[in-house]
Amino acid sequence: MSENKTRPVEGSPKSFVQGVQHVTRKRDAETLLKLFEQWTGLPPVLWGNGLAGNPGSAIIGFGRYHYRYDSGREGDYFLTGFSPRRQNTAIYIMSGFSAYGEELARLGPHRHSVSCLYVTNLAKNDLGALEAMVCDSVSRMKAKYNWWKR
Numbered sequence: 001m002s003e004n005k006t007r008p009v010e011g012s013p014k015s016f017v018q019g020v021q022h023v024t025r026k027r028d029a030e031t032l033l034k035l036f037e038q039w040t041g042l043p044p045v046l047w048g049n050g051l052a053g054n055p056g057s058a059i060i061g062f063g064r065y066h067y068r069y070d071s072g073r074e075g076d077y078f079l080t081g082f083s084p085r086r087q088n089t090a091i092y093i094m095s096g097f098s099a100y101g102e103e104l105a106r107l108g109p110h111r112h113s114v115s116c117l118y119v120t121n122l123a124k125n126d127l128g129a130l131e132a133m134v135c136d137s138v139s140r141m142k143a144k145y146n147w148w149k150r
Helices: 015-017 024-039 101-107 129-143
Strands: 043-050 059-062 066-067 075-077 080-084 089-093 116-119
Touching: 015 024, 015 043, 015 059, 024 043, 024 059, 024 080, 024 089, 024 129, 059 089, 066 080, 080 129, 089 129, 101 129
Parallel strands: none
Antiparallel strands: 043 059, 059 080, 066 075, 080 089, 089 116
16 A cells, blocks of 8 residues: 655745745745634644655645545545645645535635635635635544544
């Protein structure tokens, strides 16, 4: 069974954010770093694929849960997080978006996939809607994976 490629790595989330080149992504990452700590009450941890010279793959994650699939595959992943990328900032809503139609409608410019929300300029987004999704998703993930029992 192969290991999860994305895992905690050495490094400072704050230093990682300071190294972001794109002005808007850096500003947004500084804002999200503060907000996610406040919203989750959890410390930030740098996650990545562990490959040197590939800082673009780093994610700032908050919390951790352990999953186990019926196939036997298991591993650990963060409860929520974000990553400043070249074209956008990816925000990880691990519970998915099916319960967040109202929040997505209020959020402002974005697109999303199964568990990733993509924004290009946080100043154009409703932070209250984002907070509601992040906090609710973390609660759902904690309940689903019995996080408090670990």
